Amino acid sequence: MCANLLVLAGTSEATAFARAAADAGLAGTVSFAGRVARPLRQPLPRRVGGFGGVEGLRAYLRGQAITHVVDATHPFAAQMSRNAVAACAAEGVPLVALTRPAWDEVPGDDWTRVPDISGAVAALDRAPVSVMLAIGRMHLAEFAGLPQHHYLLRLVDPPREPPPFPRHEVVVDRGPFDPARDRELMEAHGIELVVSKDAGGTGAYAKIAAARAIGLPVIMIDRPPQPGRAEVHDVAGALDWVAHAGTDLGV
Ligand SMILES: NC(=O)c1ccc[n+]([C@@H]2O[C@H](COP(=O)([O-])OP(=O)(O)OC[C@H]3O[C@@H](n4cnc5c(N)ncnc54)[C@H](OP(=O)(O)O)[C@@H]3O)[C@@H](O)[C@H]2O)c1
Numbered sequence: 001m002c003a004n005l006l007v008l009a010g011t012s013e014a015t016a017f018a019r020a021a022a023d024a025g026l027a028g029t030v031s032f033a034g035r036v037a038r039p040l041r042q043p044l045p046r047r048v049g050g051f052g053g054v055e056g057l058r059a060y061l062r063g064q065a066i067t068h069v070v071d072a073t074h075p076f077a078a079q080m081s082r083n084a085v086a087a088c089a090a091e092g093v094p095l096v097a098l099t100r101p102a103w104d105e106v107p108g109d110d111w112t113r114v115p116d117i118s119g120a121v122a123a124l125d126r127a128p129v130s131v132m133l134a135i136g137r138m139h140l141a142e143f144a145g146l147p148q149h150h151y152l153l154r155l156v157d158p159p160r161e162p163p164p165f166p167r168h169e170v171v172v173d174r175g176p177f178d179p180a181r182d183r184e185l186m187e188a189h190g191i192e193l194v195v196s197k198d199a200g201g202t203g204a205y206a207k208i209a210a211a212r213a214i215g216l217p218v219i220m221i222d223r224p225p226q227p228g229r230a231e232v233h234d235v236a237g238a239l240d241w242v243a244h245a246g247t248d249l250g251v
Contacts, residue, residue, distance in 0.1 A: 006066045013098050014072035019043045020235045037157045057087035068242050072098040078224040085227040094245040096230045098238045100200035110217045120195050123219045129192040152189045176203030182210035195219045
């Protein structure tokens, strides 16, 4: 039997793994939630949209005869990861998560760690500042009760609805970003504070390095808890896992 992978995507690591898997002659499908209008082209066939919870994913695994699941979702996409663990356990499909370590504070950083989005909202309940709210589009409404700030939003797609802030600017751009250009962006907009998810990895780190270079404080949102599962931290490790997980499947 040949391997037939399901790669749960939404990160640059997922794209890199799909490239390596395709180069190794592995078959599979790359799955996106559909959060961005134009997901990056993938070297393996692509599907878009939710599966319909654990039961939907179980049906998909069976229907597509998936042999391995590689969960390379964003560290904040915890629901998808929980569903994947539950569905794979129920269907007896091996699963590994391709994860990137959380960021650590280094000398020169001025971070306030908060446990979740609500914690970031609470931390912004203060006198007006110019804030780079670099958290994507999905949680902007939770900051709507803080209209005193001027918000700089960086989004992958132009917003479908106007952001819920009286004073804001939108920059449409997608990573990976560059520290020097992020510094220019922050200085041009007079940014005084940065709000970021602890996404880990390199592509989104530019704003953190830029904030450090200018001496700006950062409100850093901790990752949601993830379910217990096998984890690897690089593409080579994920390929090796595919080669050895299960029985005689593999590269
Ligand atoms: N998803 C991403 O690609 C992505 C990328 C960057 C950042 N984030 C951040 O993660 C947080 C949660 O985002 P989220 O709602 O997308 O994740 P989530 O809360 O983990 O997922 C919610 C639902 O979206 C569907 N879904 C998520 N990832 C999927 C994938 N790769 N393939 C197919 N369906 C998928 C699943 O629907 P069903 O239950 O119907 O299967 C899942 O239950 C937000 O803060 C967001 O900004 C997400």
